[in-house]
Amino acid sequence: RKDGEKVQRTDMLGNPLPTPPISRLERQDAAANADPDDDTDESIKKYPRNIRPMSCYTRNIETEEGTKQCNRLRREHMMIPGLIYGSDPTQSILSIDPSSKIHIKTPSNLIQREMDLYTYHNFPSRVYDLTLYEHEDDEEGITQKVIPQDIQHHPVQHDKIYCCNYLRYHPGRPVQIPILYTNEEESPALKRGGFIVPVTRYVSCIIEDSVAIPEFIELDCTGAKLKEVMRIDRLVFPDGVKASKRVNKEKYLVGSVFGRRSELSETEEED
Numbered sequence: 637r638k639d640g641e642k643v644q645r646t647d648m649l650g651n652p653l654p655t656p657p658i659s660r661l662e663r664q665d666a667a668a669n670a671d672p673d674d675d676t677d678e679s680i681k682k683y684p685r686n687i688r689p690m691s692c693y694t695r696n697i698e699t700e701e702g703t704k705q706c707n708r709l710r711r712e713h714m715m716i717p718g719l720i721y722g723s724d725p726t727q728s729i730l731s732i733d734p735s736s737k738i739h740i741k742t743p744s745n746l747i748q749r750e751m752d753l754y755t756y757h758n759f760p761s762r763v764y765d766l767t768l769y770e771h772e773d774d775e776e777g778i779t780q781k782v783i784p785q786d787i788q789h790h791p792v793q794h795d796k797i798y799c800c801n802y803l804r805y806h807p808g809r810p811v812q813i814p815i816l817y818t819n820e821e822e823s824p825a826l827k828r829g830g831f832i833v834p835v836t837r838y839v840s841c842i843i844e845d846s847v848a849i850p851e852f853i854e855l856d857c858t859g860a861k862l863k864e865v866m867r868i869d870r871l872v873f874p875d876g877v878k879a880s881k882r883v884n885k886e887k888y889l890v891g892s893v894f895g896r897r898s899e900l901s902e903t904e905e906e907d
Contacts, residue, residue, distance in 0.1 A: 687763050687765050786801040865892050
């Protein structure tokens, strides 16, 4: 295609697909923060407490609820149905109140943007400032901190999302933070062909208010030996972040170090 030429998106049969809508929040942010000299990539922009913005719209349960109606939302309007649920003591919202559950629809391009940045594995480990608008002409909206939950994918086309719910977040609610291996070159087993067989890829954490939500919890592999069991004492928690009460510190296992002993011994002989 020629430079500057727009590409028409089509489905498997070649039929043109509608252009994904640009959310009001994105338009407002772009207008407020527009800087002709700023070419910062979206993936490395910094936000307060590492909480990124998103937006959604209320869903009419009479005309936009049900299998056919939700399929029409995904196919024709590029919207993903879902719910906002859960309690939030900071806003006096209780989960036992039926009105705490709000039917919403999220632009699919916003969800896909976040999955492209953090992968669909780590997307539910993020906290977002989700702005809820009543309709397209709503200029204000209501912002709540949420965690993506219960994300449903197409059984065959795994990159196609069917549903995305959001759990209200408040300080004190556990967040599943992914674990990142570090200092692997300082381990005599890992640097000679060994590897870690993971038992747990996430750790439930409590983040204090005003503390940035970490993207990863580091696992320090310094000095890790063959057949060593990696436990919670090797996890490095930032200041203001700690393991939640759900984590049994005595039984919690991150993984074990495995590898062929013959390969390790041959490498040692060569050294």
